[in-house]
Amino acid sequence: MQVQDTPEEWRVVATTTPFKGNKTSVRTDDVVMPDGSVHRRDYQVHPGSVAVLALDEEDRVLVLRQYRHPVRQRLWEIPAGLLDVPGENPLHAAQRELYEEAHVKAEDWRVLADVYTTPGGCDEAVRVFLARDLAEVEGERFEVAEEEADMELARVPLPELVRGVLAGELHNACLVVGVLSLAAARVGDGLDALRPATAPWPARPFEA
Secondary structure, eight states: OOOOOOOOOOOEEEEEEEEEOSSOEEEEEEEEOTTSOEEEEEEEEOOOEEEEEEBOTTSEEEEEEEEEGGGTEEEEEOOEEEOOSTTOOHHHHHHHHHHHHHSEEEEEEEEEEEEESOTTTBOOEEEEEEEEEEEEOOSOOOOOOGGGGGOEEEEEEHHHHHHHHHTTOOOOHHHHHHHHHHHHHHHTTOGGGSEETTOOOTTSOOOO
């Protein structure tokens, strides 16, 4: 048996969009179940996101600390952002987010993992990149606002982040996925065996 997610789509007999927000919306589908019954499913429609685990030459990860109102916590995270433009190349979006949030660029990019954050209630897909060979960006910093205006920036050794995840001290999904994927890759086939940054992403197809 091959353990691999596969595309499948059950029949929808009715659909509505009871809420439309600035970036996301809520959709209600009446879905036909395998026994023929119809049940209603509400879920958030999301454009998708990218996240960047940026690793420096001292084996430290670039992390941000930001207030997240829905969970009423200030979380340590890795740089991340929405795919604002349909069909946008996720690598370009990741490079933009690393610049805007950390004023950093990277020469070496790989794909760490592709995940659905909460597939039971949201269709958000996230591509988590590994970025290496970091350098500061010249020129003025990107102007931030709202929650981002209060962000803290730090570089934390990878083992410390792994410990924090397993101890239940760090909770941001992209950070958890990125940190543990990187640790697993190192004890597996190595970082050079990771998928290239332009690898296909069926969840969010893009132009090369």
